[in-house]
Amino acid sequence: MLLIVQDGQGNPQTLTVRGQEVVNDYSGSIGLTATSQLLLAASPLRSGWIMQNNGQNPMTINEIGGSALVNSFIVAPFGGIFPPPNFPLTTAQLNIAGTAGDAYTLRAW
Secondary structure, three states: OEEEEEOOOOOEEEEEOOOOOOOEEOOEEOOOOOOOEEEEOOOOOOOOEEEEEOOOOOEEEEOOOOOOOOOOEEEOOOOOEEOOOOOOOOOOOEEEEOOOOOEEEEEEO
16 A cells, blocks of 8 residues: 655655555466567556566566566566565556466556
8 A cells, every 4th residue: 555644844755555455467478479568557556566477488577667678677487476575666667578378477456
């Protein structure tokens, strides 16, 4: 859950706290090999997400809105998970690339 509070100088600060948000399923599969595709649209209301690679090939994720073909994290096949524990929350667009037909599980809240 995202909370907006004011600091001692009156500036707004956003805090992420564990809440009881609804978890949404955005699972799917890679459409085209070696092509960056949208995984999750940007959302300032998103307070968490997790993705598991269920495919036989590595996938790449760009969590800051850019193409998943450059400056991206590799998610190992056969159960690799991203993001790792304590990774900063990103509300930017998420993009993914991999091998056509490889499936992933994606949950966001």
